[in-house]
Amino acid sequence: MDERLLRELELLPVARLYGLATPAAREPAAPPEAPRQVAPVAEAPRRAPPPSRLAPAPQSAPAVPAIAPPAGVESMDWEALREAVRDCRRCGLCEQRKQAVFGVGSPTGPWLFVGEGPGAEEDERGEPFVGQAGRLLDGMLASLRLARGREVYIANVVKCRPPGNRVPTPGEAAACAAWLDRQVELIAPRVIVALGKTAATRLTGSEGSLAGLRGRVHAYRGIPLVVTYHPAYLLRNLPDKAKAWEDLLFARRTLDAALARP
Numbered sequence: 001m002d003e004r005l006l007r008e009l010e011l012l013p014v015a016r017l018y019g020l021a022t023p024a025a026r027e028p029a030a031p032p033e034a035p036r037q038v039a040p041v042a043e044a045p046r047r048a049p050p051p052s053r054l055a056p057a058p059q060s061a062p063a064v065p066a067i068a069p070p071a072g073v074e075s076m077d078w079e080a081l082r083e084a085v086r087d088c089r090r091c092g093l094c095e096q097r098k099q100a101v102f103g104v105g106s107p108t109g110p111w112l113f114v115g116e117g118p119g120a121e122e123d124e125r126g127e128p129f130v131g132q133a134g135r136l137l138d139g140m141l142a143s144l145r146l147a148r149g150r151e152v153y154i155a156n157v158v159k160c161r162p163p164g165n166r167v168p169t170p171g172e173a174a175a176c177a178a179w180l181d182r183q184v185e186l187i188a189p190r191v192i193v194a195l196g197k198t199a200a201t202r203l204t205g206s207e208g209s210l211a212g213l214r215g216r217v218h219a220y221r222g223i224p225l226v227v228t229y230h231p232a233y234l235l236r237n238l239p240d241k242a243k244a245w246e247d248l249l250f251a252r253r254t255l256d257a258a259l260a261r262p
C-alpha cells in the first residue's frame, strides 16, 4: 500500500469503517448466539506511536505453562498439520467440540490475525470468525483493502470451542500452542495482529493490560506483532472501534516497514 492511500485511510471517518454506515450494517441481527466472553480489557486511552517504537520486555513470565509439543510437529507440512489438529485430543476442549477449527485464509500471505478460540457458529461451520464478530473482522480487513483468503490468514489460540464460549484457560492455550506455532512457521507472516487479551497474552508472553500492549511493536519468534481489540469486544464497545482503527493503521505501517527491510 503506498503512502498516499495510507493517508487517505487515516482520514476516513471512523463511522464509515467496518460497515458502520453501510447497508450491511442495517441488516437484521444474526440468530441468537452466546456472546463471546473475550478476556476483559482495562482502559487507558493511547495513541499509536510510530512502528519504530519497540515494545519493552514482557512485564512478567509467560502465562502459558510449558507442555511438551506433539511428536513430529516441527516437520509437519500444512496438510499433515491440519490432520493432526483435526484429530487432536491434547486438552479437554476436544470433549465437547463438533470439530477443531484449524484456520482460514491464505497460508502464504504477509498478514496473520490470531484470535482467541472458536465460538458456537465457528464450531458448527469449522471456520473461525463467521458470526457477528467475523463480519466485523471482515469489515476491518476490507478497510485495509484486505480480505480473508487474500493476503491474510486467520487462526486462533485454541482450535476447539471452549464450552459456553468461555475464555480458554492457560493450560488449554499451552496444550494448543504447538499447533499455532507450527502454523506461524509455515505461513512465515511479515506481521501478526493479536486480536484481544487472550491472543495478546499468549503471543507477547506478557500479562499486561491490552491497553498497555497496544501501540507498540512486539515480536513473536522474530516477527513483528501488533495488539488490538477482539472484534467481539468491539461489538459491545463501539467507541473503541476508533482505537482499533488506529491499531490497524499501525499494523499496516509495521508491515510496510518490515517489507522495506532487505
Ligand code: SF4
Pocket: 085, 088, 089, 090, 091, 092, 093, 094, 100, 158, 159, 160, 172, 175, 176, 179
Ligand atoms: S484446543 Fe487445541 S490442544 Fe485442545 S484438543 Fe483442540 S486442537 Fe487439541
